[in-house]
Amino acid sequence: MPLLYYWRPDNHERDARFGFGFHLNQNSPAMASVGMGESLWAFTRRRRDGQYILAAELVVRAVTRNPPNYRYGRWRIWGDLERSRYFDVEAGPRVDPLIRTLDLRASARRLGQSFQGSAAVRRLSEADHLLLAEYARDLPVTAHAAIYHEDEFEARLVHDESVRHLIARESSAIQGRRMRYLYETVDVQRARRHVLTLQEMYAGRCQVCLYDPQDAYGHRTCHGHHIQWLSRGGEDDLENMMLVCPNHHAAIHRDDAAFDYGELMLLFSNGVREPLRLNRHLPAA
């Protein structure tokens, strides 16, 4: 079923400043009930006037489990990069009159109070989904939803080169934020050490297909991959990384393959599912 998601204003603002990541997390088990290709509608509360505004439609391409104790909740929804939309919350009209007509209980005087805790995500009927789709048809969308070439980021960051020129293509509003994230929050030296740790742990082999480049060519050519991309706010810790061969790495990025910590498995958009055949460091959810 389609979903309606209340996006806490502080989280929405943080993601807007960074550049949206096409992911939304929550603890509610309702997250797992959405079907592939269905919509998750997200609304938030605009700080300057306290109005409720429609913020995004993520067209769902995967639902996965996060690592145990992940701070933003147990479930992650991955929005399709082409079909998902982020709306301009500063320019958008109020959405609460529409939400109050939907077939879900939202009777608190302040709408956000009806969407606390696990009620922050609600299942929507098909009729209600269509009402939202009609409402959103001509809403202005925001530019803060650019997707970076993560392969370039990772390749350069872990090989001691600058990624500044990659970020320089972005609008200045997001540039500074992203630059600070990659050069201050992310510890590049630590990320490099993590790759070496993984190389040692798996003797240079791909965790997915066991390919061993050392055996074939005498060189360790597998890559450290960030499961939640650095360019989408992913963290530079071992729990967010895996060692993969260059083929797998290219396919994962080209596809934006999801990763599920429940099954410890990659989920490709054509339906192919590949479990890790080698794993000693990722915790199962």
Ligand SMILES: [Zn+2]
């Ligand atoms: Zn591989």
Ligand SMILES: [Zn+2]
């Ligand atoms: Zn990667």
